[in-house]
Amino acid sequence: NAGVTQTPKFRVLKTGQSMTLLCAQDMNHEYMYWYRQDPGMGLRLIHYSVGEGTTAKGEVPDGYNVSRLKKQNFLLGLESAAPSQTSVYFCASTDYRQGFYGYTFGSGTRLTVV
Amino acid sequence: GNSVTQMEGPVTLSEEAFLTINCTYTATGYPSLFWYVQYPGEGLQLLLKATKADDKGSNKGFEATYRKETTSFHLEKGSVQVSDSAVYFCGDMGGSYIPTFGRGTSLIVHP
Numbered sequence: 232n233a234g235v236t237q238t239p240k241f242r243v244l245k246t247g248q249s250m251t252l253l254c255a256q257d258m259n260h261e262y263m264y265w266y267r268q269d270p271g272m273g274l275r276l277i278h279y280s281v282g283e284g285t286t287a288k289g290e291v292p293d294g295y296n297v298s299r300l301k302k303q304n305f306l307l308g309l310e311s312a313a314p315s316q317t318s319v320y321f322c323a324s325t326d327y328r329q330g331f332y333g334y335t336f337g338s339g340t341r342l343t344v345v
Numbered sequence: 346g347n348s349v350t351q352m353e354g355p356v357t358l359s360e361e362a363f364l365t366i367n368c369t370y371t372a373t374g375y376p377s378l379f380w381y382v383q384y385p386g387e388g389l390q391l392l393l394k395a396t397k398a399d400d401k402g403s404n405k406g407f408e409a410t411y412r413k414e415t416t417s418f419h420l421e422k423g424s425v426q427v428s429d430s431a432v433y434f435c436g437d438m439g440g441s442y443i444p445t446f447g448r449g450t451s452l453i454v455h456p
Binding site for chain 2: 235271272273289330331332333336339
């Protein structure tokens with residue numbers, strides 16, 4: 232099925248550990264986004280990319296890094312995990328070249344930092 | 346920058362009741378507006394969208410009309426079902442392709 236795939240779906244980290252979340256899309260979309268979702272806070276943009284090789288900071292970038300080496304993949308890294316990064320992370324993608332048809336979201340990664 | 350404000354929840358209704366979830370926006374230019382739905386434990390799915398003033402988006406019995414004069418995009422459904430219980434997000438595509446989402450409104454429908 233075409234869409235956005237996030238791996239892993241669940242992860243528990245200890246404080247100070249590092250990890251990478253992978254987002255892969257097979258729709259040839261240019262734009263990709265990483266969000267975190269916390270109770271009562273809605274979706275907050277962490278980083279985004281407007282094309283292969285580009286990245287930019289969103290609303291809450293501190294403690295995260297990203298890379299877009301291939302058009303279909305957008306990686307989110309946590310170098311030294313903190314309990315405040317316990318959240319559900321969503322990746323989304325879209326393309327505007329043929330007009331606006333909405334964003335396709337992955338099913339999320341639930342991360343717990345203890 | 347663009348922003349979206351939606352009513353706080355939870356909204357609790359009985360099955361077959363009429364639903365309205367308010368959403369207003371502030372934007373420069375002409376935003377493209379959308380509603381997303383998130384069922385428990387899942388990602389967000391596009392419910393409907395409207396890309397210009399007076400457009401009406403509709404899907405699965407839900408409707409929303411892009412009203413420029415009131416800067417609103419309220420979500421409505423004439424008769425809700427238990428299966429509509431979810432969190433609903435209003436949003437705007439954004440002037441520089443960075444979308445803005447509301448905080449989400451939880452809908453709980455009782456049998």
